[in-house]
Amino acid sequence: MAKQDTKSSTSSRLGVSGLPMELGMDDLVDGKSDLVSVLSFEVGGEWYSIGVENTEGVVDCPKLTPLPGAPVGVVGLASVRGRMTVVMDLGLSASVEALKQRLILVRGDAQLGLLADRIDGVVGLEPKKVRPVAHGKDKLTRERAKFGWPARSYFKSGTRRVPIIEVERLGEA
Amino acid sequence: MIEDNTLLSEYLSESEELLDSLLADLDSLAAGRGETPDTNLINRAFRSMHSLKGLSGMMGLAEVQSLAHDFEDILDDLRLGQLSLGERTNALLQEAGAGLAALVGGAARGTAADEDFDRLRQLLAAIALKSRDRAKKDESGPGSLNLSDRERALLTEYEEHRINENARAGRSFYSIATAFDVDKLDASYRALSARLEEAGELITTLPDKTADASMAAFKFVFAAALKEADVKRIAQPFGGRVSRLERSTWRKAGAALRAAGRRVPGLAASSKTPIEDLPAVLPPSFAKEALQPLSPSVRVEMSQIDVLSGLAHELSIEMEQMSSLAEKFLAASNLGAAERSDLRFSARRMKREFIELEERLVELRMIALAQTFTRAARLAGRLARELGKSVSVEVAGRDTQLDKMIVDRVADSIYHLLRNAVDHGLELAEERKLAGKPARGKIKIEARLEGTRAVIAISDDGRGLDQVELRRQAIEAGLIASDETLTEEETFRLILRPGFSTADQVSAVSGRGVGLDAVERAVYELGGEVRISSEPGKWTRFELAVPTTLVLISAFIVRVSNWRYAINVAQIIELIFVSPAEILGPDGRRSIEWRGNKLPLVELKYVLGLGGARPLHQSIAGQNGDGHPQIKIPVLITSAADKHVAVAVEQFEEQREIVVKSLGSLGRKLKGVVGAVDLEGGDVAVVLDIPSLLVLRSIRL
Numbered sequence: 022m023a024k025q026d027t028k029s030s031t032s033s034r035l036g037v038s039g040l041p042m043e044l045g046m047d048d049l050v051d052g053k054s055d056l057v058s059v060l061s062f063e064v065g066g067e068w069y070s071i072g073v074e075n076t077e078g079v080v081d082c083p084k085l086t087p088l089p090g091a092p093v094g095v096v097g098l099a100s101v102r103g104r105m106t107v108v109m110d111l112g113l114s115a116s117v118e119a120l121k122q123r124l125i126l127v128r129g130d131a132q133l134g135l136l137a138d139r140i141d142g143v144v145g146l147e148p149k150k151v152r153p154v155a156h157g158k159d160k161l162t163r164e165r166a167k168f169g170w171p172a173r174s175y176f177k178s179g180t181r182r183v184p185i186i187e188v189e190r191l192g193e194a
Numbered sequence: 195m196i197e198d199n200t201l202l203s204e205y206l207s208e209s210e211e212l213l214d215s216l217l218a219d220l221d222s223l224a225a226g227r228g229e230t231p232d233t234n235l236i237n238r239a240f241r242s243m244h245s246l247k248g249l250s251g252m253m254g255l256a257e258v259q260s261l262a263h264d265f266e267d268i269l270d271d272l273r274l275g276q277l278s279l280g281e282r283t284n285a286l287l288q289e290a291g292a293g294l295a296a297l298v299g300g301a302a303r304g305t306a307a308d309e310d311f312d313r314l315r316q317l318l319a320a321i322a323l324k325s326r327d328r329a330k331k332d333e334s335g336p337g338s339l340n341l342s343d344r345e346r347a348l349l350t351e352y353e354e355h356r357i358n359e360n361a362r363a364g365r366s367f368y369s370i371a372t373a374f375d376v377d378k379l380d381a382s383y384r385a386l387s388a389r390l391e392e393a394g395e396l397i398t399t400l401p402d403k404t405a406d407a408s409m410a411a412f413k414f415v416f417a418a419a420l421k422e423a424d425v426k427r428i429a430q431p432f433g434g435r436v437s438r439l440e441r442s443t444w445r446k447a448g449a450a451l452r453a454a455g456r457r458v459p460g461l462a463a464s465s466k467t468p469i470e471d472l473p474a475v476l477p478p479s480f481a482k483e484a485l486q487p488l489s490p491s492v493r494v495e496m497s498q499i500d501v502l503s504g505l506a507h508e509l510s511i512e513m514e515q516m517s518s519l520a521e522k523f524l525a526a527s528n529l530g531a532a533e534r535s536d537l538r539f540s541a542r543r544m545k546r547e548f549i550e551l552e553e554r555l556v557e558l559r560m561i562a563l564a565q566t567f568t569r570a571a572r573l574a575g576r577l578a579r580e581l582g583k584s585v586s587v588e589v590a591g592r593d594t595q596l597d598k599m600i601v602d603r604v605a606d607s608i609y610h611l612l613r614n615a616v617d618h619g620l621e622l623a624e625e626r627k628l629a630g631k632p633a634r635g636k637i638k639i640e641a642r643l644e645g646t647r648a649v650i651a652i653s654d655d656g657r658g659l660d661q662v663e664l665r666r667q668a669i670e671a672g673l674i675a676s677d678e679t680l681t682e683e684e685t686f687r688l689i690l691r692p693g694f695s696t697a698d699q700v701s702a703v704s705g706r707g708v709g710l711d712a713v714e715r716a717v718y719e720l721g722g723e724v725r726i727s728s729e730p731g732k733w734t735r736f737e738l739a740v741p742t743t744l745v746l747i748s749a750f751i752v753r754v755s756n757w758r759y760a761i762n763v764a765q766i767i768e769l770i771f772v773s774p775a776e777i778l779g780p781d782g783r784r785s786i787e788w789r790g791n792k793l794p795l796v797e798l799k800y801v802l803g804l805g806g807a808r809p810l811h812q813s814i815a816g817q818n819g820d821g822h823p824q825i826k827i828p829v830l831i832t833s834a835a836d837k838h839v840a841v842a843v844e845q846f847e848e849q850r851e852i853v854v855k856s857l858g859s860l861g862r863k864l865k866g867v868v869g870a871v872d873l874e875g876g877d878v879a880v881v882l883d884i885p886s887l888l889v890l891r892s893i894r895l
Contacts, residue, residue, distance in 0.1 A: 088867060100870070105870045131859045
């Protein structure tokens with residue numbers, strides 16, 4: 022498991038080695054309202070995070086069925102808790118078969134799920150630690166911008182910059 | 195006391211729930227001191243008490259029953275505004291409630307003392323007395339309204355109370371007289387009530403007279419802070435005649451009307467019976483009646499029906515698995531013949547009932563096109579007037595039923611096509627005369643069923659589509675090459691292309707920029723198609739073929755690679771098997787003979803973008819055992835843009851009724867995909883719209 026910088030993440034961090042198979046995110050929301058709680062995860066060798074309030078839980082990813090005509094990043098469809106979930110891979114793996122372990126369920130009408138190789142856990146961030154992404158500054162941002170990169174802010178974990186995914190922009194990617 | 199322990203515990207748990215709710219409501223009432231008491235709160239408390247009374251009576255607990263009855267009377271007075279809630283009254287009510295709660299357990303167990311019952315009875319009597327003392331005169335009252343004595347007599351006491359409350363709040367009263375077609379009574383009644391409830395308070399609906407036996411007439415008594423014109427606007431679509439039930443009418447009419455006795459027709463002019471002298475205790479049937487909702491229906495969110503459909507479907511899948519497990523157990527067990535057949539029979543029956551359950555849930559979502567069509571016809575008339583054209587609109591098939599979601603989504607397209615017909619289709623009167631047509635243009639809006647699809651057609655008897663002009667514009671806009679040959683249908687379809695407009699001038703009505711491509715997109719998204727036909731100089735006809743329901747369809751499951759896909763059987767003309775030798779032409783331009791015609795043959799795998807560039811028969815042969823000569827390739831015949839196409843799959847599975855689930859807001863944007871369905875074992879089959887997919891993938895047809 023990747024090391025987390027204890028300076029930027031406060032003591033509210035939970036679940037260091039991944040979450041139980043089906044854990045409602047409500048269980049993880051930090052009581053302190055001045056902290057921004059994000060779930061951080063790794064996929065395709067990169068780290069990402071998403072606001073805990075935008076998630077509905079993490080499940081083992083069920084079998085995926087490819088969706089014809091789906092946009093870049095959408096790897097297929099899965100039925101999770103009786104709901105059809107459009108599964109996205111931020112790691113942009115080309116094939117459905119690439120083995121991803123977990124699926125983060127995104128709250129909202131888009132019925133989206135994000136694939137993750139590993140879930141790091143919930144990080145409570147002080148708002149000042151959330152910084153805007155400087156556009157076109159680094160290679161990753163430039164690359165991602167091509168398909169409507171859904172992050173405008175990030176936080177620093179050690180030397181690593183972890184983008185915070187915006188749910189509203191995911192559907193447009 | 196209750197002897198039976200089971201009954202006792204049931205009674206206690208049920209009465210506890212009722213008393214909890216009652217005490218909470220009494221607390222809320224006390225907390226809102228000084229404010230006008232919340233009617234819902236009082237009604238709920240009344241219902242709790244009423245239920246407790248009934249429950250206790252059923253258990254033979256006469257003492258509790260009679261106390262509950264007294265309590266109920268007090269709550270009823272409160273409900274009717276005959277008892278006002280002061281601090282003292284609130285305290286007494288809370289005390290009485292707590293007293294009753296304390297007594298119920300003892301009464302049920304037979305341990306309560308007689309004096310406890312008496313004490314509570316005295317308390318309730320004291321509150322009731324307060325209520326009689328304070329019962330106030332009917333100041334504004336229903337007498338203030340311009341209703342006939344007969345109508346006034348039909349008002350319940352609660353309705354009169356609501357009239358008082360609304361009068362006190364300074365709202366105006368209206369009567370909306372309307373008559374509905376008996377066949378559509380329910381829907382029309384509900385629609386108007388709903389509109390009125392949104393805008394104000396619908397006090398009551400009184401029956402009215404009508405000479406026409408096929409109609410049912412009503413007078414809606416309605417209170418709102420609206421002007422007469424606004425109320426007319428609401429009532430007009432329902433053909434309602436609005437008149438004011440003015441207070442001033444009453445003032446002029448004088449005291450005789452004011453004193454009009456409730457439920458006592460004929461007394462109006464002479465009787466001065468003040469309301470206080472009416473019997474204090476209402477007949478028990480009244481209370482029940484007043485609590486009955488006006489309409490026997492409930493309003494349900496569509497999403498709730500979706501949840502139910504989903505659950506029912508999930509259950510039926512579980513059921514299937516159970517029944518196949520049961521078969522296995524049967525085979526291994528030593529059960530007798532009778533038990534075996536019982537088990538099989540009950541499994542079959544459950545399966546049937548699940549299917550029926552799902553069908554019923556689908557029906558709940560269906561609504562008739564009537565309302566949309568009526569609005570559409572009115573819109574067409576208005577547009578025509580704005581453009582200085584004269585038009586008659588004919589509507590047919592308004593009873594055609596569609597899923598509400600589809601009606602909502604297709605409504606914009608209907609309006610769009612109407613605008614187009616009025617603006618571009620119909621000529622001006624002079625032009626029509628020159629062409630030997632009647633000056634008045636004709637537009638027809640119709641709907642009919644076509645298999646599992648509904649076809650909504652909009653036609654006009656205008657100038658028709660000019661192929662030469664369409665072509666010229668398409669070449670100008672760079673949509674086609676100048677030497678490209680197009681069929682008639684293909685030429686007509688050019689107007690569905692983004693950025694295409696035949697109007698030389700942008701008119702205010704049809705707007706600019708937004709073309710008919712929006713119509714095609716909307717219909718595509720629903721898994722439907724747009725058809726166009728026209729005769730130059732004579733008429734144009736647009737047809738929107740959309741599924742009647744997105745939910746339950748009869749589908750055929752096929753297998754491609756590792757995945758299964760579902761195809762609406764309405765899109766399949768025939769299922770055949772083809773041997774490799776029957777396939778003509780080179781890879782990429784394969785075809786087969788079918789009913790004497792040469793049809794293009796494509797692989798579903800390729801259409802889905804899952805590869806499939808390999809020679810067809812090899813991939814199939816590889817699957818079924820290394821080029822065995824007996825190989826038959828499963829092929830389904832479908833049609834896209836009115837041409838037949840053969841689509842090769844890897845395996846036919848089975849036909850079944852499936853519940854199509856939505857893919858959410860993102861999935862809706864995917865063309866060629868209607869939804870998805872859960873299969874056993876956690877599998878998901880994507881429901882394909884084969885014709886759209888073929889068109890999207892530019893399959894040569």
